[in-house]
Amino acid sequence: MSQVTRRTRVRQLADSVWPGRTVDGYANLIAARLRKLAAAESTGMLPVSGRGDGSIYFRGGQVVYAESSRTPTPVRSERGLAALGLVPAAVGAQAGHARPAGYAGSNGLNGLNGLNGLNGSAAGARVPGTEVATLPSLGRLTDVLALTEQTIDAITDLLSSESRYAKFRPSEAPPIARPSPLPVGAVLAEVERRRQILRQLGPVITADTPVVRDAARDSPSFQVSAPQWALLVRVGEGATPRALAMTLDRSVFGTTIKAYRLLALGLLAVPGRPPVTGGPAAWPAGDVMSFLRAVSDANSGDERGSDA
Amino acid sequence: MILPEADELLAPVMAIEGFRLGCLIDGSTGMVLASLENQDGLASSTAAAGAADVINVLTLLNGRLATGENLEDVMVTFSDSFFMVRPVRRDQEPQILLLVIADRQRTNLAMARRLIRDFCASFTS
Numbered sequence: 001m002s003q004v005t006r007r008t009r010v011r012q013l014a015d016s017v018w019p020g021r022t023v024d025g026y027a028n029l030i031a032a033r034l035r036k037l038a039a040a041e042s043t044g045m046l047p048v049s050g051r052g053d054g055s056i057y058f059r060g061g062q063v064v065y066a067e068s069s070r071t072p073t074p075v076r077s078e079r080g081l082a083a084l085g086l087v088p089a090a091v092g093a094q095a096g097h098a099r100p101a102g103y104a105g106s107n108g109l110n111g112l113n114g115l116n117g118l119n120g121s122a123a124g125a126r127v128p129g130t131e132v133a134t135l136p137s138l139g140r141l142t143d144v145l146a147l148t149e150q151t152i153d154a155i156t157d158l159l160s161s162e163s164r165y166a167k168f169r170p171s172e173a174p175p176i177a178r179p180s181p182l183p184v185g186a187v188l189a190e191v192e193r194r195r196q197i198l199r200q201l202g203p204v205i206t207a208d209t210p211v212v213r214d215a216a217r218d219s220p221s222f223q224v225s226a227p228q229w230a231l232l233v234r235v236g237e238g239a240t241p242r243a244l245a246m247t248l249d250r251s252v253f254g255t256t257i258k259a260y261r262l263l264a265l266g267l268l269a270v271p272g273r274p275p276v277t278g279g280p281a282a283w284p285a286g287d288v289m290s291f292l293r294a295v296s297d298a299n300s301g302d303e304r305g306s307d308a
Numbered sequence: 309m310i311l312p313e314a315d316e317l318l319a320p321v322m323a324i325e326g327f328r329l330g331c332l333i334d335g336s337t338g339m340v341l342a343s344l345e346n347q348d349g350l351a352s353s354t355a356a357a358g359a360a361d362v363i364n365v366l367t368l369l370n371g372r373l374a375t376g377e378n379l380e381d382v383m384v385t386f387s388d389s390f391f392m393v394r395p396v397r398r399d400q401e402p403q404i405l406l407l408v409i410a411d412r413q414r415t416n417l418a419m420a421r422r423l424i425r426d427f428c429a430s431f432t433s
Contacts, residue, residue, distance in 0.1 A: 138396065138397060138431035141311075141431070149334070149339075190339060254337050290357075291356075291364075292361050
């Protein structure tokens with residue numbers, strides 16, 4: 001006698017045929033496809049479509065770049081590329097830019113092993129009491145982080161329940177590539193952590209929730225950082241975190257968190273909702289964002305997945 | 309881990325006597341950029357997430373107090389260890405945090421704090 005009930009069996013069959021009927025069904029399919037490409041050590045591009053169009057680029061089974069039409073990319077902005085010091089070969093040659101460190105091949109995929117340039121000529125000062133004479137440049141570190149953030153931001157957007165992938169294109173090379181490729185497992189773990197955070201933020205704000213400056217709290221008795229101020233002045237009559245991210249050339253995920261924090265300070269408000277008067281302390285317990293809770297939830301999700 | 313060259317990157321803080329764990333974290337997203345462990349059993353992702361949460365809460369507190377001050381570092385004392393968190397660079401994006409966990413019995417807190425401060429200051433733009 002079967003241990004699986006008839007209803008469970010029907011649901012399993014339906015899930016296998018129409019994965020979109022399950023929560024994150026298609027996202028899980030894309031994740032599985034990424035794992036297969038990693039296992040096969042593939043090089044090329046996986047097109048993904050859904051709420052936005054985009055693509056994920058691989059080299060040797062690891063992620064070197066991704067872009068989505070719904071997140072900022074360095075390719076869209078030459079200013080962003082120049083700021084990163086990573087300019088596509090053709091553009092760089094025309095504009096007279098130096099080639100990015102490690103950007104050796106004409107297709108941008110060759111010779112990118114290691115974090116080239118991180119310990120380059122811009123060496124830091126010696127730290128007393130250590131044997132290390134050179135330290136990495138913060139500028140190079142932030143360059144690599146900026147490209148990584150945009151790549152993971154795009155993959156987080158592409159791995160939605162509405163996305164589908166198309167045929168893998170082995171010949172496609174990225175317009176720009178991370179100096180050191182990202183293992184697919186690490187990328188998927190980070191995406192899952194971000195999804196947990198977005199679930200936490202959901203009742204308060206999403207990337208597409210319009211926010212406005214809260215005039216009632218627009219007083220000098222609050223202190224904000226320069227990045228927070230840059231966001232505040234661009235909110236204007238109202239904007240979504242996604243639109244602000246596009247304007248500021250920052251990640252949608254990071255901008256959503258930043259908007260959440262300004263909501264917590266009472267400097268932003270969501271139109272139609274009562275203003276925050278007590279900050280997070282006054283919010284329902286589940287509405288307070290916690291990175292720690294997200295890691296815990298992501299890990300327990302992994303355990304559930306492995307049990308299944 | 310985003311930066312595979314963590315050993316090289318975090319080598320200076322590993323010189324702290326009693327060093328257990330070092331992490332570079334993107335404070336705005338909570339993403340671990342690099343981590344280096346000297347002891348099994350310490351989950352860098354959990355420690356990094358907690359450190360980013362602590363910094364966020366203190367930043368919120370500072371924003372509400374509006375004293376015009378900046379957060380320099382955070383030192384937390386547990387029964388067996390010190391947790392030390394310091395923004396590598398203040399008030400700029402990305403907000404990179406350095407977390408160091410060290411053995412309380414073996415670590416000179418003042419020396420460790422000084423080394424961490426110098427390490428953060430030694431990053432060049």
